[in-house]
Amino acid sequence: MKKNIKIITKHWGKINPLRIEEYLKEGGYKALEKFIFQMRPEEAIQEIEASNLCGRGGAGFPTGKKLKMVAERKEKEKYFICNLDESEPGTYKDRMIVKNNPQLLLEGLIISALTVGASKAFIYLNGNYEEEKYILEKALAQAEKEKFLGEKILSSGYNLELKLFFGAGAYICGEETALINSIEGKRGEPRMRPPYPTEKGLWEKPTAVNNAETIANIPWIILEGGKKFATIGAECSPGTKLYILSGAINNPGVFEAPTGITVRQLIKEIGGGIPKGKKFWFAQIGGASGVLAIGKDLDAELTFSKNCLIPLGSGSVLVIDKSVEIYDLLFSWSDFFRRESCGKCLPCREGTFRLNEIIQRFEDGKISQRDKKALGQILWSLENTAFCPFGKFVAKPFQDALEKLDIFKNV
Amino acid sequence: MVMKTTEKILLNYDPEKENLLPVLKEISSFFGFISEKNAQKIADYFSLSLSQIFETASFYDFLKVKNSPQIFIKICSGTVCATIGTRKIIKEIENKLKIKIGDDFNPRIKLETASCLGHCGEGPIVIVNGQVYKKVTVSSIHEILEKYV
Numbered sequence: 001m002k003k004n005i006k007i008i009t010k011h012w013g014k015i016n017p018l019r020i021e022e023y024l025k026e027g028g029y030k031a032l033e034k035f036i037f038q039m040r041p042e043e044a045i046q047e048i049e050a051s052n053l054c055g056r057g058g059a060g061f062p063t064g065k066k067l068k069m070v071a072e073r074k075e076k077e078k079y080f081i082c083n084l085d086e087s088e089p090g091t092y093k094d095r096m097i098v099k100n101n102p103q104l105l106l107e108g109l110i111i112s113a114l115t116v117g118a119s120k121a122f123i124y125l126n127g128n129y130e131e132e133k134y135i136l137e138k139a140l141a142q143a144e145k146e147k148f149l150g151e152k153i154l155s156s157g158y159n160l161e162l163k164l165f166f167g168a169g170a171y172i173c174g175e176e177t178a179l180i181n182s183i184e185g186k187r188g189e190p191r192m193r194p195p196y197p198t199e200k201g202l203w204e205k206p207t208a209v210n211n212a213e214t215i216a217n218i219p220w221i222i223l224e225g226g227k228k229f230a231t232i233g234a235e236c237s238p239g240t241k242l243y244i245l246s247g248a249i250n251n252p253g254v255f256e257a258p259t260g261i262t263v264r265q266l267i268k269e270i271g272g273g274i275p276k277g278k279k280f281w282f283a284q285i286g287g288a289s290g291v292l293a294i295g296k297d298l299d300a301e302l303t304f305s306k307n308c309l310i311p312l313g314s315g316s317v318l319v320i321d322k323s324v325e326i327y328d329l330l331f332s333w334s335d336f337f338r339r340e341s342c343g344k345c346l347p348c349r350e351g352t353f354r355l356n357e358i359i360q361r362f363e364d365g366k367i368s369q370r371d372k373k374a375l376g377q378i379l380w381s382l383e384n385t386a387f388c389p390f391g392k393f394v395a396k397p398f399q400d401a402l403e404k405l406d407i408f409k410n411v
Numbered sequence: 412m413v414m415k416t417t418e419k420i421l422l423n424y425d426p427e428k429e430n431l432l433p434v435l436k437e438i439s440s441f442f443g444f445i446s447e448k449n450a451q452k453i454a455d456y457f458s459l460s461l462s463q464i465f466e467t468a469s470f471y472d473f474l475k476v477k478n479s480p481q482i483f484i485k486i487c488s489g490t491v492c493a494t495i496g497t498r499k500i501i502k503e504i505e506n507k508l509k510i511k512i513g514d515d516f517n518p519r520i521k522l523e524t525a526s527c528l529g530h531c532g533e534g535p536i537v538i539v540n541g542q543v544y545k546k547v548t549v550s551s552i553h554e555i556l557e558k559y560v
Contacts, residue, residue: 087527090489090490090491128529165429165432165433166436169473185428185429185457187466189470247491253532324494328494328496328497329490332489332497335524336490336526
């Protein structure tokens with residue numbers, strides 16, 4: 001396994017994010033030139049399909065397949081949306097992409113939008129990201145001046161209008177159909193699927209919604225070829241991934257490493273191990289809704305595959321040591337989910353609320369047998385009957401806490 | 412400085428639905444909240460009904476449909492902040508100001524939890540009236556609150 005390969009973080013810290021010239025000097029926008037002058041859109045999609053790149057937002061849907069589905073639609077108006085509504089607790093990889101190399105993101109975005117034949121693209125930015133908004137606005141203006149955007153890109157027949165859309169502080173808007181509703185000026189509630197956004201998305205037109213990190217991989221794939229990309233990392237979901245390490249670890253931060261890495265390698269080799277005097281308890285992979293990895297799971301490979309033991313999710317790794325009180329975490333999860341549940345479906349709206357109440361009683365030591373039974377039922381209904389994936393995500397950490405950590409042992 | 416009015420804000424945008432959320436955000440942050448009078452103006456401009464405006468406005472965290480309290484405290488309860496003391500700080504604020512988290516009984520002071528604010532390396536995070544305080548402790552929260560109360 002090639003450990004030192006850098007696709008997204010290659011220029012981080014070496015170039016000034018506010019100056020397009022420095023990115024151009026490092027070979028930036030070569031992929032866009034190659035795409036425009038040497039490739040047809042179908043060839044680019046074939047290349048992306050061959051790379052086996054899958055969505056980096058957490059679900060891991062094959063990117064090439066999604067682009068192909070939109071590209072094959074007959075409608076004249078199509079849209080492309082870059083999902084930068086990063087609001088998973090403990091995840092700030094997309095923010096770092098914008099902060100360090102916004103032009104790489106724009107290049108990938110322009111190529112992806114042109115492959116599907118979109119005439120208008122959006123970047124949906126998290127409403128809290130004020131600094132990143134400023135950087136992106138500048139980067140957009142510079143790219144437009146260099147003729148990478150707007151009408152007749154690089155004097156070819158391609159046109160693309162790119163608009164920055166600023167979110168208004170709702171976690172659920174990271175879900176693609178909720179995100180589309182939000183752009184349309186509606187409540188950010190998820191839509192019934194099917195029809196999928198690839199058939200009827202924004203303004204009922206075919207729409208591809210891709211995560212910012214996924215998009216940042218595209219220029220490399222176009223330049224180096226999809227086959228080469230497919231050899232990096234795990235076979236089922238190849239490529240590199242940005243990992244966000246936090247909690248009881250010596251070097252917290254964002255790091256790029258191939259997929260298929262184990263949690264142990266991440267903590268020891270990349271994170272520099274656990275600080276002296278602290279004892280590893282478990283790690284939560286993939287944000288507040290992620291699974292918990294205890295000692296025996298540390299050597300499982302992290303991939304996007306559905307049947308892997310520890311799914312990668314958003315790539316965040318929160319290391320918890322034995323000094324942390326479990327109430328603190330349970331409180332954080334239940335409070336977060338209660339606040340961010342959009343209220344569209346009953347299992348999630350009521351379930352998250354009751355979950356929060358039970359956790360508060362648990363904290364005060366007043367938990368009863370009835371609460372324990374109710375907890376199991378709430379988690380079951382959240383997992384099986386909630387309208388959108390949010391409900392399933394809510395149940396996951398609590399189920400893991402019950403099974404793997406046995407939190408009710410002393411109650 | 413020229414006084415900004417609702418009309419002036421509206422005229423900066425085309426009356427297309429994708430501009431509704433940006434308009435609501437600008438009006439909410441300029442006036443502190445979206446009043447019914449302003450909501451009616453927005454509704455007329457976008458050719459929507461008043462209820463459609465409130466339907467959207469009541470959903471998002473950044474949009475307020477009620478006038479906000481004088482002292483508005485937000486505390487991050489994301490997983491990283493929570494493992495380093497959010498809960499203790501909440502208890503401390505509740506005891507000091509005699510309020511409960513999330514309720515509206517005190518019209519002057521409001522305490523709310525917020526989702527991860529992306530400062531995970533510098534938590535716990537407390538925001539009072541827009542001012543961000545990092546690495547807050549059970550003792551330093553008293554000094555912070557003294558400035559406002």
